[in-house]
């Protein structure tokens with residue numbers, strides 16, 4: 001006993017010196033400890049230890065392993081703290097403890113100089129949740145929580161999920177609304193979880209609560225909603241500003257990345273809108289322009305720039321309203337264009353058998369793709385055929401019109417305009 005205690009104290013002193021300089025000062029300051037050790041060789045170990053404790057370690061208790069290693073624990077520590085201080089595997093397989101050779105309960109408070117022996121078993125069930133209240137050290141508490149987190153994951157997911165879903169229902173949200181593809185990543189990020197199962201597991205083992213998680217999800221959903229509203233508002237503003245400043249140097253609003261240069265020759269639609277960067281362009285149905293046609297643009301509300309042929313009846317100056325003057329913009333054909341543009345044609349002819357067939361044959365030999373074709377017989381013996389053809393430019397379109405004009409009985413082929 002004496003030998004153990006002496007060795008233990010020396011070891012402890014050395015250990016404390018290791019932490020030393022920040023807590024307890026330099027070796028010289030321990031001169032008196034060395035003297036104490038020399039002078040007290042014959043006193044009772046327990047008494048000696050308690051003297052030392054009063055002087056140095058008021059908030060700690062230090063105890064021994066059966067091998068004489070010293071362990072420093074918070075005062076009030078129990079065998080549970082001791083076991084987890086040795087190793088989490090020792091704590092997790094603990095089935096009992098002996099102090100100074102006697103069995104003790106788990107809530108036994110260790111005293112200075114106790115020799116503690118942990119009994120373990122491979123078939124131990126693992127820590128009980130009650131242990132969290134019995135241990136004094138954060139180390140033991142954390143290791144016990146870790147065990148519940150890991151060993152009981154499946155169980156935690158099931159209980160966590162049930163708690164989460166009931167809380168979600170309470171908040172009048174559905175699981176589907178938060179698991180939508182565009183929402184879920186934001187929510188998991190906000191909750192700092194990789195997956196929903198991780199969240200359920202965390203709720204299950206007590207790392208977080210369902211109520212806290214749902215509150216954070218509600219915040220995040222509201223933030224996402226606001227963000228979406230802001231985006232929509234910004235898009236509307238961009239359109240509005242373009243309307244006000246059609247000749248400005250850039251179509252981008254402040255704070256956005258600068259749009260492509262005005263003089264760009266590249267465009268997704270084959271149309272360059274003067275004064276605006278890349279913007280949404282659509283071709284007006286009334287006149288279906290193709291490359292080569294002189295064109296003009298009109299900034300619509302919310303649907304980008306509508307491109308008409310300059311000779312479209314809908315864009316003639318007498319039809320333009322003065323208050324919309326700023327919305328008419330210059331547009332031109334870019335060098336890079338789409339492979340095909342759809343345009344509408346109307347054919348009038350004397351009605352006869354096989355007229356429609358001949359029209360279809362003519363288009364086929366001209367290698368023109370037809371997206372729509374409808375024929376109508378009129379009571380006066382005439383027929384009209386409306387069609388939508390796809391051509392690469394005006395020259396190709398004129399060739400097609402010529403071919404159609406050569407069909408027997410055809411007296412007019414015109415491009416659609418102004419309807």
Ligand SMILES: [Zn+2]
Nearest residue numbers: 286287308312
């Ligand atoms: Zn038009």
